[in-house]
Amino acid sequence: MVLSWIPVFIALCFLVTNVATESTKCAAKNFGHGSVVCVCNSTFCDSPSSIGLPPVGQYSSYLSDMAGGRMEPGQGAFGLNSTGSGLRITVNHFQKYQRIRGFGGAMTDAAAINIMSLSPGAQDQLLRQYFSSEGIGYSVVRVPMASCDFSTRLYTYADTPEDYNLEHFTLAPEDTQHKIPLLQRAQSMSPVPLSLLASAWSAPAWMKTNDALIGKGSLKGKPGGKEHKSWAQYYIRFFEEYAKYNVTFWALTTGNEPSAGKMTNYSFQALGFTPEEQRDWVALDLGPALHASSFPNTHVLILDDNRLLLPQWAKVVLSDVHAAKYIHGVAVHWYLDHLVPAEISLGTTHHIYPEYYLFGTEACAGWSPLDRGVKLGSWDRAEEYAHDILEDLNHYVVGWTDWNLALDQNGGPNWVKNFVDSPIIVDAENDIFYKQPTFYAMAHFSKFLWKESQRVGVSANLKTELECTAFIRPDGAVVLIILNRSSSEVRFEVWDPDVGYFTSTAPAHSLLTLAWNSH
């Protein structure tokens, strides 16, 4: 026991005393899916060096790539003159856009079960990867209210029929024994207050037209009616019960994927709303209930469904002043993103309703029937993440939330076998976990783009397929993130008019974060 603390102690001293570039290397393992995973156990896990920035005139770089680099640190100096040829990427401090809210993942029942399946030391190690200051800066956690497909059974907190006053409302063992203790531990190791986000998948069966948690079904009656009122109170009761454990929420969504319970016969928990029904439920029931509760400052995010439903969904809900006055943002999922250009879905919504922020609440790899489940070491999936985050950020989105924080090697547990992938895959038998390439795709954004970082303009002098985004952090640092999804390297020059020029290279299939102080 004593011995096992020595490496941790040494690592801590190292971070504190050495501001140079040393980092703990990834213990790489190749499963034949294009790139590697990094193996971690109770006493060892790779971590990038402390991300302090060099003095003005120099820059830091962090590189991950298909060849196996994982947040490899580098450093260089600005020069005063341009090379005068080739690709130049210019950061424009005067073009200012949205400010970052945060990045994170979801504490589903499945994630909590997987984390708890490790030894206490490995559990802490895993939580530190996301939430501690040596981790990747997660500050958002989405918490499903009661069961979803990533549960081992079907339940809500109010399954007693006709309990309109919610007198029998109780949290589940999944909350009290798994999710809440883990949320408390994550909070205790986080340098910032975590922003928790609550989403419900289904109302209790007795409130619903189909008398079941799954499939096509909505609330009985009409907005303003007793089922709609009870369903709004259910959110308040949830906040009250979690508050007893000192776990409080930044925001709620009006329900996970409302279109699923309306248009499709979902095989798992769903609650259908049309945009008109969602609008009226917020205006008549949820908004007033929240306002009258002990949680009146909780943010309300509508949609919580695929972004291709925009701008239409937002137009219906936000054009109604009675609903709009209770609403703060629009939550989007990433599935089917390629079907509608981001400029139409996200861009149009932002331009019509600039005072409502856009926020990513769910994304995962391995969901498509053609490419299902866990793929250990897939670099393609890291590129899917990075591409989508870049596209969202460049279209006014203020944060991006991954789905399950951890899954097992099958991509579960999931009671309908809707197995998917996760940035952390747990092997409980060997008390280890794998950090997938998608973990580092998140890290290139989440570790650098602190809350309140503001997006600024970035432009290229030549046509390039290089994808990039730039931000100014609250500490004044400039962060430039560059994705090259092609199979050859690209050299380019960066120009920050406040500091100067430097040249850099984006290797084939790479993700690069560059950061520097500009004053």
Ligand SMILES: *[C@@H]1O[C@H](CO)[C@@H](O)[C@H](O)[C@H]1NC(C)=O
């Ligand atoms: C953890 O991993 C490290 C590095 O791979 C290894 O040296 C160490 O023995 C492992 N510890 C345990 C408890 O398996």
Ligand SMILES: *[C@@H]1O[C@H](CO)[C@@H](O)[C@H](O)[C@H]1NC(C)=O
């Ligand atoms: C940079 O450019 C200036 C004028 O454009 C020139 O006078 C100077 O010699 C150049 N410096 C270097 C190091 O090339």
Ligand SMILES: *[C@@H]1O[C@H](CO)[C@@H](O)[C@H](O)[C@H]1NC(C)=O
């Ligand atoms: C509740 O949490 C906050 C931070 O999230 C902390 O400052 C406070 O001490 C906690 N209170 C209790 C009773 O644990």
Ligand SMILES: *[C@@H]1O[C@H](CO)[C@@H](O)[C@H](O)[C@H]1NC(C)=O
């Ligand atoms: C909906 O799906 C369930 C299985 O998930 C099936 O039993 C039921 O017959 C389906 N209903 C319709 C109307 O297709």
Ligand SMILES: CC(=O)N[C@H]1CO[C@H](CO)[C@@H](O)[C@@H]1O
């Ligand atoms: C998609 C992308 O960014 N590709 C770039 C990566 O680097 C190559 C070559 O050096 C460029 O041609 C690509 O445009």
